[in-house]
Amino acid sequence: MGAAIINFDAIAKAELTREPFRFFATPGVLNAADLAAIRADFPDMRKPGIFPLSSLTYGSAFARLIADIESQAMEDVMAAKYGVELAGKPLMITVRGHAQKKDGRIHTDTKAKFVTCLLYLNDTWDDGDGRLRLLRKPDDLDDFIVEIPPHGGTLASFLRADNSWHGHEPHVGERRYVMFNWMTSPAALERELGRHRFSAKIKQLNPFA
Secondary structure, eight states: OOOOOSOHHHHHHSOOBOSSSOEEEESOSSOHHHHHHHHHTSOOOOSOSEEEGGGOOOOHHHHHHHHHHTSHHHHHHHHHHHTOOOTTOOEEEEEEEEEOTTTTOOBOOOTTEEEEEEEEOOSOOOOSSSOEEEESSTTOTTSEEEEEOOOTTOEEEEEOOTTOOEEOOOOOEEEEEEEEEEESOHHHHHHHHHHHHHHHHHHHHOTTO
8 A cells, every 4th residue: 555645643633622522623634636636536426415435436546545544544543532442443434425405404423423534525615504513502503613614635523422413504516525433333333334325225226316
Protein backbone atom coordinates (compact mmCIF):
# COMPACT_ATOMS: atom_id res chain seq x y z
CA MET A 1 0.00 0.00 0.00
CA GLY A 2 1.26 3.48 -0.82
CA ALA A 3 1.51 6.50 1.45
CA ALA A 4 -1.61 7.47 3.37
CA ILE A 5 -3.83 10.11 1.81
CA ILE A 6 -5.73 10.82 5.04
CA ASN A 7 -3.99 13.36 7.26
CA PHE A 8 -3.99 11.44 10.53
CA ASP A 9 -2.03 14.22 12.22
CA ALA A 10 -4.93 16.64 11.61
CA ILE A 11 -7.26 14.19 13.34
CA ALA A 12 -4.89 13.72 16.27
CA LYS A 13 -4.55 17.49 16.78
CA ALA A 14 -8.26 18.29 16.51
CA GLU A 15 -9.81 19.68 19.67
CA LEU A 16 -12.22 17.28 21.37
CA THR A 17 -15.38 18.73 22.93
CA ARG A 18 -16.61 16.64 25.88
CA GLU A 19 -19.99 18.15 26.77
CA PRO A 20 -22.84 17.53 26.27
CA PHE A 21 -21.31 14.58 24.39
CA ARG A 22 -17.88 13.89 22.94
CA PHE A 23 -17.23 15.11 19.40
CA PHE A 24 -14.76 16.88 17.15
CA ALA A 25 -14.54 18.23 13.61
CA THR A 26 -11.50 19.10 11.56
CA PRO A 27 -10.93 20.35 8.00
CA GLY A 28 -7.92 19.44 5.88
CA VAL A 29 -8.08 15.68 6.33
CA LEU A 30 -7.60 15.42 2.55
CA ASN A 31 -5.54 17.75 0.40
CA ALA A 32 -7.05 19.37 -2.70
CA ALA A 33 -5.37 17.06 -5.23
CA ASP A 34 -6.37 13.87 -3.42
CA LEU A 35 -9.91 15.16 -2.89
CA ALA A 36 -10.25 15.86 -6.62
CA ALA A 37 -9.01 12.36 -7.47
CA ILE A 38 -11.36 10.76 -4.95
CA ARG A 39 -14.30 12.76 -6.29
CA ALA A 40 -13.46 11.62 -9.82
CA ASP A 41 -13.38 8.00 -8.63
CA PHE A 42 -16.49 8.30 -6.44
CA PRO A 43 -19.11 5.56 -6.95
CA ASP A 44 -21.74 6.30 -9.60
CA MET A 45 -24.59 7.04 -7.20
CA ARG A 46 -27.67 8.64 -8.72
CA LYS A 47 -30.17 8.04 -5.95
CA PRO A 48 -30.42 9.36 -2.40
CA GLY A 49 -29.83 7.06 0.51
CA ILE A 50 -26.96 5.42 2.35
CA PHE A 51 -25.40 2.46 0.57
CA PRO A 52 -23.12 -0.24 2.00
CA LEU A 53 -19.64 -0.14 0.50
CA SER A 54 -19.97 -3.75 -0.72
CA SER A 55 -22.82 -2.73 -3.08
CA LEU A 56 -20.74 -0.09 -4.90
CA THR A 57 -18.04 0.08 -7.56
CA TYR A 58 -15.42 2.81 -7.60
CA GLY A 59 -11.98 3.81 -8.83
CA SER A 60 -8.49 3.51 -7.42
CA ALA A 61 -8.31 6.86 -5.59
CA PHE A 62 -11.53 6.09 -3.72
CA ALA A 63 -10.14 2.62 -2.96
CA ARG A 64 -7.05 4.22 -1.42
CA LEU A 65 -9.30 6.33 0.79
CA ILE A 66 -11.15 3.22 1.95
CA ALA A 67 -7.84 1.50 2.70
CA ASP A 68 -6.86 4.40 4.96
CA ILE A 69 -10.22 4.28 6.73
CA GLU A 70 -9.77 0.55 7.34
CA SER A 71 -6.16 0.93 8.48
CA GLN A 72 -4.69 0.37 11.91
CA ALA A 73 -3.56 4.00 11.88
CA MET A 74 -7.20 5.15 11.72
CA GLU A 75 -8.27 2.82 14.52
CA ASP A 76 -5.35 3.97 16.68
CA VAL A 77 -5.92 7.70 16.20
CA MET A 78 -9.65 7.44 16.87
CA ALA A 79 -9.18 5.23 19.94
CA ALA A 80 -6.68 7.73 21.34
CA LYS A 81 -8.95 10.67 20.51
CA TYR A 82 -11.87 9.31 22.51
CA GLY A 83 -9.88 7.35 25.10
CA VAL A 84 -11.73 4.13 24.24
CA GLU A 85 -10.86 0.63 23.09
CA LEU A 86 -11.69 -0.03 19.45
CA ALA A 87 -9.72 -3.24 18.94
CA GLY A 88 -12.16 -6.03 18.22
CA LYS A 89 -15.02 -3.69 17.37
CA PRO A 90 -16.09 -4.22 13.73
CA LEU A 91 -16.00 -1.30 11.29
CA MET A 92 -18.96 -0.49 9.06
CA ILE A 93 -18.45 1.71 5.98
CA THR A 94 -21.34 3.25 4.06
CA VAL A 95 -21.52 5.95 1.39
CA ARG A 96 -23.96 8.70 0.45
CA GLY A 97 -23.97 10.60 -2.82
CA HIS A 98 -27.25 12.52 -2.78
CA ALA A 99 -29.60 13.94 -0.16
CA GLN A 100 -33.36 14.22 -0.31
CA LYS A 101 -35.80 16.47 1.53
CA LYS A 102 -36.54 14.00 4.33
CA ASP A 103 -32.86 13.58 5.26
CA GLY A 104 -31.38 15.40 8.21
CA ARG A 105 -34.10 14.71 10.76
CA ILE A 106 -32.84 14.85 14.33
CA HIS A 107 -31.51 11.58 15.73
CA THR A 108 -28.71 10.19 17.92
CA ASP A 109 -27.65 7.20 15.76
CA THR A 110 -28.62 3.71 16.82
CA LYS A 111 -27.22 2.05 19.92
CA ALA A 112 -25.51 -0.44 17.61
CA LYS A 113 -23.00 2.30 16.71
CA PHE A 114 -20.15 3.07 19.09
CA VAL A 115 -18.25 5.80 17.18
CA THR A 116 -19.55 7.69 14.14
CA CYS A 117 -17.33 9.45 11.57
CA LEU A 118 -18.42 11.44 8.52
CA LEU A 119 -15.75 12.28 5.97
CA TYR A 120 -17.21 14.77 3.50
CA LEU A 121 -16.28 14.58 -0.19
CA ASN A 122 -18.07 17.63 -1.60
CA ASP A 123 -16.53 20.69 -3.20
CA THR A 124 -16.56 23.83 -1.05
CA TRP A 125 -20.05 23.92 0.46
CA ASP A 126 -21.66 27.27 -0.32
CA ASP A 127 -25.26 26.21 0.33
CA GLY A 128 -26.83 27.46 3.54
CA ASP A 129 -28.67 24.19 4.13
CA GLY A 130 -27.25 20.70 4.55
CA ARG A 131 -24.76 21.74 7.22
CA LEU A 132 -24.39 19.21 10.02
CA ARG A 133 -25.64 20.53 13.35
CA LEU A 134 -24.72 18.90 16.64
CA LEU A 135 -27.56 19.73 19.00
CA ARG A 136 -28.40 20.31 22.63
CA LYS A 137 -31.95 18.99 22.39
CA PRO A 138 -33.94 16.37 20.48
CA ASP A 139 -36.56 18.80 19.22
CA ASP A 140 -34.83 22.02 18.15
CA LEU A 141 -32.63 22.09 15.07
CA ASP A 142 -31.77 25.73 15.76
CA ASP A 143 -30.34 25.06 19.24
CA PHE A 144 -27.01 23.76 18.02
CA ILE A 145 -23.65 23.46 19.74
CA VAL A 146 -21.82 23.69 16.44
CA GLU A 147 -22.67 23.81 12.75
CA ILE A 148 -20.25 22.01 10.42
CA PRO A 149 -20.27 22.82 6.69
CA PRO A 150 -19.66 19.60 4.74
CA HIS A 151 -16.68 20.97 2.82
CA GLY A 152 -14.64 18.34 1.04
CA GLY A 153 -11.93 16.96 3.31
CA THR A 154 -13.74 17.79 6.55
CA LEU A 155 -14.10 15.02 9.11
CA ALA A 156 -16.86 15.21 11.74
CA SER A 157 -17.07 12.57 14.45
CA PHE A 158 -18.81 11.82 17.74
CA LEU A 159 -18.96 9.13 20.37
CA ARG A 160 -22.52 7.87 20.17
CA ALA A 161 -24.57 8.62 23.30
CA ASP A 162 -28.21 8.84 24.27
CA ASN A 163 -27.94 12.63 23.83
CA SER A 164 -25.75 12.77 20.70
CA TRP A 165 -28.48 14.63 18.83
CA HIS A 166 -27.65 15.81 15.33
CA GLY A 167 -29.29 16.72 12.04
CA HIS A 168 -29.31 19.28 9.26
CA GLU A 169 -31.69 21.53 7.38
CA PRO A 170 -33.18 19.83 4.32
CA HIS A 171 -31.02 19.73 1.23
CA VAL A 172 -31.93 18.20 -2.12
CA GLY A 173 -29.04 17.32 -4.39
CA GLU A 174 -25.48 16.12 -4.24
CA ARG A 175 -24.14 15.68 -0.71
CA ARG A 176 -21.25 13.26 -0.66
CA TYR A 177 -19.64 11.53 2.28
CA VAL A 178 -18.20 8.29 3.52
CA MET A 179 -19.59 7.32 6.91
CA PHE A 180 -17.65 4.86 9.01
CA ASN A 181 -18.74 3.48 12.34
CA TRP A 182 -17.14 1.25 14.87
CA MET A 183 -20.00 -1.01 15.93
CA THR A 184 -20.71 -2.45 19.36
CA SER A 185 -20.53 -6.08 18.17
CA PRO A 186 -20.37 -8.28 15.05
CA ALA A 187 -24.09 -9.01 15.47
CA ALA A 188 -24.85 -5.28 15.50
CA LEU A 189 -22.78 -4.88 12.34
CA GLU A 190 -24.72 -7.60 10.53
CA ARG A 191 -28.08 -6.12 11.56
CA GLU A 192 -27.15 -2.65 10.32
CA LEU A 193 -25.60 -3.89 7.09
CA GLY A 194 -28.64 -6.07 6.46
CA ARG A 195 -30.87 -3.02 6.79
CA HIS A 196 -28.70 -1.00 4.39
CA ARG A 197 -28.49 -3.90 1.89
CA PHE A 198 -32.26 -4.24 1.89
CA SER A 199 -32.72 -0.52 1.31
CA ALA A 200 -30.15 -0.53 -1.50
CA LYS A 201 -31.88 -3.49 -3.16
CA ILE A 202 -35.25 -1.71 -3.05
CA LYS A 203 -33.68 1.33 -4.73
CA GLN A 204 -32.22 -0.85 -7.47
CA LEU A 205 -35.57 -2.51 -8.14
CA ASN A 206 -37.67 0.65 -7.93
CA PRO A 207 -36.53 3.55 -10.12
CA PHE A 208 -38.74 5.93 -8.13
CA ALA A 209 -37.49 4.91 -4.65
